[in-house]
Amino acid sequence: MADLLLLPVLLPLAGAVATAVLPWRRTVGLTVAAAQLGFAVAAVVAVLRDGPLRGSPGGWEPPLGIALRLDGLGAAVGLLAAVVVLAVLGHAVARPAAAGGPSAWPLTLVTVAGLQAVLVSGDLFTTYVALELMTVGAVGLVALGGRRALAPALRYLCVAVLGSFAFLVAVALVHARTGTLTLELAAGALPPGPALGTVLALATVGLGVKAVLAPLHAWLPDAHAAAPTTVSPLLSALVVKGSLVVLVRLWSALGGHAGLAVVLAVLGSGAVLWGGVLALRQDRLKRLVAYSTVAQVGYLVLLLPLALPALDPAAPDGARTGALLAWEGALLLLLAHGLAKAALFLAAGTLVGVAGGDRVADLAGTATRAPMVVLTFGVAGACLAGLPPSLGFTGKWRMLEGAVTSGAWWAVAVLLVGGLLTASATARVLGVALRPDPDPAAARRGVPAGARWPALTLAVLAVGTGVGSAWLVDLLLVGAVPAG
Amino acid sequence: MSAPDTFLVLGAVVTLLGAARLLTTRDHLRQIIALNVAGAGTLLVLVALGSEGTGTADPVLQALALTGIVITVAVTGLALVLVRRVDAAAADADADGDGDGHG
Numbered sequence: 001m002a003d004l005l006l007l008p009v010l011l012p013l014a015g016a017v018a019t020a021v022l023p024w025r026r027t028v029g030l031t032v033a034a035a036q037l038g039f040a041v042a043a044v045v046a047v048l049r050d051g052p053l054r055g056s057p058g059g060w061e062p063p064l065g066i067a068l069r070l071d072g073l074g075a076a077v078g079l080l081a082a083v084v085v086l087a088v089l090g091h092a093v094a095r096p097a098a099a100g101g102p103s104a105w106p107l108t109l110v111t112v113a114g115l116q117a118v119l120v121s122g123d124l125f126t127t128y129v130a131l132e133l134m135t136v137g138a139v140g141l142v143a144l145g146g147r148r149a150l151a152p153a154l155r156y157l158c159v160a161v162l163g164s165f166a167f168l169v170a171v172a173l174v175h176a177r178t179g180t181l182t183l184e185l186a187a188g189a190l191p192p193g194p195a196l197g198t199v200l201a202l203a204t205v206g207l208g209v210k211a212v213l214a215p216l217h218a219w220l221p222d223a224h225a226a227a228p229t230t231v232s233p234l235l236s237a238l239v240v241k242g243s244l245v246v247l248v249r250l251w252s253a254l255g256g257h258a259g260l261a262v263v264l265a266v267l268g269s270g271a272v273l274w275g276g277v278l279a280l281r282q283d284r285l286k287r288l289v290a291y292s293t294v295a296q297v298g299y300l301v302l303l304l305p306l307a308l309p310a311l312d313p314a315a316p317d318g319a320r321t322g323a324l325l326a327w328e329g330a331l332l333l334l335l336a337h338g339l340a341k342a343a344l345f346l347a348a349g350t351l352v353g354v355a356g357g358d359r360v361a362d363l364a365g366t367a368t369r370a371p372m373v374v375l376t377f378g379v380a381g382a383c384l385a386g387l388p389p390s391l392g393f394t395g396k397w398r399m400l401e402g403a404v405t406s407g408a409w410w411a412v413a414v415l416l417v418g419g420l421l422t423a424s425a426t427a428r429v430l431g432v433a434l435r436p437d438p439d440p441a442a443a444r445r446g447v448p449a450g451a452r453w454p455a456l457t458l459a460v461l462a463v464g465t466g467v468g469s470a471w472l473v474d475l476l477l478v479g480a481v482p483a484g
Numbered sequence: 485m486s487a488p489d490t491f492l493v494l495g496a497v498v499t500l501l502g503a504a505r506l507l508t509t510r511d512h513l514r515q516i517i518a519l520n521v522a523g524a525g526t527l528l529v530l531v532a533l534g535s536e537g538t539g540t541a542d543p544v545l546q547a548l549a550l551t552g553i554v555i556t557v558a559v560t561g562l563a564l565v566l567v568r569r570v571d572a573a574a575a576d577a578d579a580d581g582d583g584d585g586h587g
Binding site for chain 2: 125129132136139140143147150151153154157158161162164165168169171172173175176181
């Protein structure tokens with residue numbers, strides 16, 4: 001099974017080198033992306049059948065070697081990444097101008113390799129290195145946006161590396177206290193106390209910066225506004241998720257911390273509300289979509305305080321059931337957000353091209369000129385807002401059910417108001433897009449047929465996977481601490 | 485206070501100073517230097533955590549610090565390239581006389 005752990009990391013790296021030096025970028029890039037999808041499906045099947053996949057490259061067992069471990073959450077995010085990357089590269093082939101130049105191919109593949117390495121690494125230091133690889137790739141991707149993107153790219157790099165330092169100190173503390181870097185082995189060896197609190201606080205701050213948890217989100221809207229169309233989906237749907245997966249794994253393995261959970265509950269709720277309000281107030285389309293990512297990360301962070309009782313064997317059964325429901329719901333929401341936000345960013349980038357300007361007000365008439373793209377935006381927005389039968393609805397419903405069961409009424413209010421804010425932001429864009437064309441006679445650029453399908457496919461998947469999503473819940477629980 | 489504890493506190497202070505400067509300055513070159521100061525502080529914390537004050541050191545934490553140095557050097561290189569591009573773009577924008585920087 002080691003092949004399913006290592007190949008999805010090594011193949012994109014080889015692909016990155018190949019696309020950097022060989023002239024057949026599209027063929028190589030698309031082949032690698034298709035193979036990644038194959039690996040991801042095989043990994044999901046294997047994880048569902050046999051439980052978490054393990055491996056140690058070179059036959060060196062931990063503590064000397066590197067521990068690889070792919071749990072259900074990792075396999076699910078790997079599948080999400082493979083689908084999103086294939087769609088994004090498909091869009092880049094149909095609309096090369098949207099990709100930001102030939103360097104986009106190797107940089108995308110390096111970022112994918114970094115994310116995949118984060119997903120399969122079972123020890124904390126490999127996670128740190130993989131996070132850095134992913135960040136460097138992502139910074140390069142942001143910088144592709146030209147002059148205006150360079151300053152945000154530099155800011156992103158500085159802030160993300162500062163976050164990594166905090167995470168690195170947390171990793172070193174775990175080793176100093178437990179003598180191991182393997183997360184599974186460290187889990188039992190770190191008793192609750194100041195050391196555990198410090199580890200979790202440092203890791204939460206460091207990963208929170210990388211995952212744009214408000215109020216650490218300042219770099220994100222600028223970076224997205226300047227980034228090319230195909231870069232934003234990668235950043236928002238995948239890079240952010242890499243850090244969140246590490247945060248969730250760390251919390252669940254080490255057992256969480258009640259005091260930090262309160263802080264995270266406040267920050268998460270604040271992000272949902274503040275991000276939602278800011279998204280409504282933006283007059284540029286890509287900034288609107290970017291602020292909605294700030295709000296969605298808030299939901300995902302609420303997972304940690306809501307799921308805390310599930311990590312505590314001494315908690316009463318009712319609280320544990322509710323916490324487990326919230327856990328499943330938030331992770332379903334993570335997958336839904338990945339699909340829907342990638343579709344939303346691809347559609348937004350295409351709409352900006354069709355409208356000839358990036359203001360929301362410029363969108364008037366786009367519904368007649370590019371009906372499929374506006375439809376994609378609407379469907380993806382509905383999934384984000386949590387309308388049935390989308391995956392966003394399934395996830396949010398479970399989270400709500402969990403919050404009600406465990407009596408976390410504040411979370412119920414935050415979830416409902418956040419959903420309303422997201423729905424209004426989408427409705428505002430659609431409302432402008434459906435207005436009559438102010439100048440029907442003007443010559444407009446059309447959308448290449450190939451550029452419509454990838455985003456629409458993602459949006460349809462975001463809605464369609466909500467039906468019969470029980471297998472996804474089963475997958476997410478494989479190797480997760482609350483389940484065992 | 486034993487020697488490792490002293491270095492632990494020193495490392496934390498240096499890290500915080502670097503981080504504070506990084507977040508408060510707008511000058512790109514200063515940001516990169518501040519980032520390196522914070523990095524040096526972090527690595528000092530790592531080395532202090534790995535020493536028990538008896539002359540022996542935890543080799544794993546030293547290896548982590550070494551890898552951290554390599555990564556920090558690489559990231560600094562990338563950041564410097566970005567700073568040069570930012571400055572070149574600003575100079576171009578001045579020469580063109582348009583500040584909005586399309587293209």
